[in-house]
Amino acid sequence: MSRLPRLHSSPDRPVAGPSMVSTMTSLKRKAITEDDEEAMDQPKKLPAIGRGHQSRPLQPTRNATNLTTSRLNGTTSRPLTRPQAPNLTTSRTTRGTSAPPTSSSSRSLYSSTRQPAKAPTTRKDLPIRTASGPTRCISEDDKKIQAIANKVESWQSMHGNKLAGLEADMAAERSKVADLEANHNFLRKQLEDAKTQELLKQRELSNVSDEIEALKKRHARELKDLEFDLKREVTAAKDELANMKSRHARELMDLEMDVKKREREIQQLQEDLRLCRGDLERERETVSTLKSTISHQSNARIALGTENHALQSQKTALQTELDMYLATISSLNLKLEASQKEIDALKHETMEAETARRKLHNMVQELKGNIRVFCRVRPVLPSDLPSPETPPDSSSSGFDLAERLKEEMRANIAFPDRLDHKEIVVASSSESATGQERKEVYNFNFDRVFEPESSQAEVFEEISLLAQSCTDGYNVCVFAYGQTGSGKSFTMEGGPTATSSGMIPRAVEQVFQVAEELKRKGWEYKMEGQFLEIYNETINDLLGKGEFDKKKHEIKHDPKTNSTRVTDANVVPLHSPTQVRSLLAVAQSRRSVAATLMNERSSRSHSVFTLRISGHNVNTGERSEGSLNLVDLAGSERLNASGTAADKDRLKETQSINRSLSALGDVIAALGEKGEKGDKHIPYRNSKLTYLLQNSLSGNSKTLMILNLSPLAAHLNESLTSLRFATKVNNTTIGTAKKQVRTS
Structure with a gap:
């Protein structure tokens, strides 16, 4: 239902009449001056009707002319009439606005139609607020x-002679305005009734809508409850x-498992x-087999019974013999135990005696101050054998031939002392000038x-006590002497295996072992080499x-x-x-070696390995x-025998080696004379070797010389020279060794 605009009017407010209009016109005309004549062509604005009065102007109705029927209270109203506006052809008309016509056109229009024209829209068309009420x-x-009114005023100012006609027209217009006012009042009353009915209908419609909404909500809740109950039942x-x-599936599975x-x-x-x-068939076969076996066993049992009797008699005889043997064995075991005890006691006494003898010998050697000398003869090596010019006979094997060659090449060296192993005997034979054979024994x-046949372990066993003495604060010197190829390097350095290791690695290992054992007594050692x-x-x-030769040491x-x-020597911890x-x-x-006729890898220099040991006892200080x-x-070696005379470098090396060994002999000889005469100059500075070993040869250390000999007869003269020097x-006599011990 469309709403109509409400017409605001008050019955107690009078509508503007003709007298009021004329009064306003006269007042307006007096205000016009001569300077405003050019502006007279423009329409003049009339004051709002009812300004300064209690009357309230009517408001226009929307679509009042087209309203034919009304649905208020279900009744039909008569159509309302509205006066038509004059047809103005000279200006474009709009709702509530109109352009002012010119004077000639206005006059013609007015005279022909006598219809009032629409006033132009000005600010006065807008709602105005009066002092007595709200905006109208x-x-x-x-x-x-x-x-x-504006037209009338302009026409009156321009054409004073037409004032009377205009007043008549104004009267007619006033009557029309009165009709319009009555029509407006009637329409307003109908509109108010329609609004009242509409408000009632709206209230009823609102109530019905509320009831419908309440019913919908109740029905929705009931539907939700019903759906929830239905879902729960379905679940x-x-x-x-x-x-x-x-x-049923479990029961079926159980039944299937039972069937399986x-x-x-x-x-x-x-x-x-x-x-x-x-099994029954096999048992039947076994029973038949057993029956046949029983028949055979019964026959055999008779034979075995006879044999058993014979064996029983034989067992009795053997038991008697065994008892006799057991008695004999018991007596022999008693004798064996007694003999073993006697042997153990003798061995113990022998070991104690040997230990005491060695201690006494060492004490005597220390008191005498002598340099101890060991002698070692190497075996004949395969490299010593000459290559055979003719192949051996098929009757003799290669081993027998090698043994025969070794016997032919071996010198006549004997070791008669089998108990103490301190004696060596060398026999040589030569022809005199008369051709007689001369034999000499040394x-x-x-x-x-x-x-x-002695091993490296047996040699080191004799010098292990000397190696151990350096941990007690003694200076120990062990040097190997002998001709070229006599086994000095093998004795001192040894071979690659643990069995063939020489004196140097064994002595170092012994020192480390002793140092480890002395840790329990509070000793701590530092070793350098x-x-x-x-x-x-x-x-x-x-x-x-x-x-x-880059550094001078x-x-x-x-x-x-x-x-x-x-x-400037490198000391390694x-x-x-x-x-x-x-x-x-x-x-x-890095050691200097060269080949000579006597040795394919001859040592051309002296090597000195020095192990320094510093110990400290944390308990005693x-x-x-x-x-x-x-x-x-x-x-x-001799120049002629070694074959180095033709080589200048080898000749120089040989001369230097022999000179240093000769200086060693001179130092030892001077030490012997010093022991006899008491005052003798010792020529240590004649050689770098003797000067380096000065403290080892001057009586402040325990010194051991290992003389290495070649077993070949061709080297017999060199061996005799080495034996005499040893x-x-x-x-x-060089004095008694001193122990280097000090208290911090």
């Missing part, structure tokens, strides 16, 4: 009246159906039945003589990083500590015996400093 809106008819039905299905179990049991019973039938005695070479009277550092002796140092073996391998690869010098001397050394 000007209706469409009021706008027309204003337009007419319960589904769960029950699922439970029934699962229960029954089938397996039937198969097992059938298999057992088959096996039982097979006897030599040393502290220990090792035969060719150096490896030097004396080649052509020049000292080379075998553990250095640079080349030889000098020997420095400290008389306070009886220690010897070599300047030692932590394990394995490290010493690797150092020996490095030094061996005692300190000890010892050193172990292990010297491998170069081989002594005898001289053994008879030399």
Whole structure:
């Protein structure tokens, strides 16, 4: 239902009449001046009707002319009439607005139609607020009246002679305005009734809508409750159906498992039945076989019974004999136990006697101050055998031929002392000028003589006590002497295996072992090692990083500590015996060697390995400093025998080696004369070797010389020379070794 605009009017407010219009016109005309004549062509605005009065202008109605019927209260109203506006052809008409016509056109239009024209829209058309009430809106008819009044005023100002006609027209227009006002009042009343009916209908419609909404909400809640109950029932039905299905499935599965179990049991019973039938057949066969066997066994039992009686008699005789043997064995065991006890006691006494003898011998050697000398004869090596010019006979094997060649090449060397192993006898034969054969026998005695069959372990067993003495604060020196190829390097350095290792690695291992044992007594040891070479009277550092002869090494002796140092020599801290073996391998690869006629790899220099040991007892505060010098001397050889006279370098090396060994002999001889005469100059400085070993040869250390001999008859003269030199050394007195111990 469309709403109509409400017409605001008040019955107590009078509508503007003709007198009011004329009064306003006269007042307006008086205000016009001569200067405004040019502006007279424009329409003049009339004051709003009812300004300054209590009357309220009517408001225009929307679509009032087209309203024919009304649905108010279900009744039909008569159509309302509205006066038509004048047709203005000279200006464009709009709703509530109109352009002012010119004077000529206005006059013609007015005279022909006598219809009022629409007033132009101005600010006065807008709602105006009076002092007595709220804002009032000007209706469409009021706008027309204003337009007419404006035209009348302009026409009166321009054409005073037409005033009377205009007043008549204004009267007619006023009557029309009165009709319009009455029509507006009637329409307003109908509109108010329609609004009232509409409000009632709207209230009823609102109430019905509320009831419908309430019913919808109630129905929705009931529908939701119904759906929830239905879903719950469906879910319960589904769960029950699922439970029934699962229960039926389990029952079906159990039935199937029972059927399978029954089938397996039937198969097992059938298999057992088959096996039982097979066993029954085998048992029947066995029974038949046993019956035949019983018949044979019964015959055999008779024969065995006879044999058993014979064996019983034989057993009795053997038991008697066995008792006799057991008695004899018991008596022999008693005798054996008694003999074993006697043997153990004798061995113990022998060992104690040997230990006491060695201690007494060492004490005597220390009191006498002699240099101890060991002699070792190497075996004949395969390299010593000449290559055969003719192949051996088929009747003799290669081993027999080698043994025969060894016997022919071996010198006549005997070892008569089988108990103490201190004597060596060398026999030689020669022809005199008269052609007679002359035989000579030489006897030599040393502290220990090792035969060719002696092992490295047996040699080291004799010098292990000396190696141990360096941990107690003694200076120990062990040097190997002998001609070229007599086995000095093998004795001192040894071979690659643990069995063939020499004195140097064994002595170092012994020192480490003793140091480890002394840790329980509070001793802590620090060990250092150096490896030097004396080649052509020049000292080379075998553990250095640079080349030889790049540094000049000098020997420095400290008389306070009886220690010897070599300047610019590389001293390596030692932590394990394995490290010493690797150092020996490095030094061996750097040592100067060359081939001669007597030895394919002859040592052309003297090597000196020095192990310095510093100990400290944390319990007593005692300190000890010892050193172990292990010297491998170069081989002594004659120029003619070695074949080095033709080689200038080898000749120089041989002369230098022989000169240093001769200086060693002079030092030992001077030490012997000093022991007899009391005051003798010792020529240590004649050789770098003797000067380096000064503290080891001056009586402040325990010194051991190992004489190495070749077993070949071709080297007999060199061997005799070495034996005589070793005898001289053994008879030399150099003083008593001193223990280097101090208290911190």
